Amino acid sequence: MKDGKDGKGWMRRQAAQIVGLLPEDDDEALQLLEMARAMLIQTASPDAGNRDRNVIRLLSEGSAAKEAEND
Structure with a gap:
């Protein structure tokens, strides 16, 4: 098995890439990780029909917050 005995090598590599991007x-x-977790939970809700709308709303809220910081 290429990913070792537990098969989680891919996940560890992905985690290492994410950690490399953190402040x-x-x-x-x-x-930042808690915000990402909250966004994932919100967009992965059982109400899958609203998933795209939830992502757009999250992106819009993030953009508005960033603009407010710059003012």
């Missing part, structure tokens, strides 16, 4: 500050990195 250096641990608190900021954890906040």
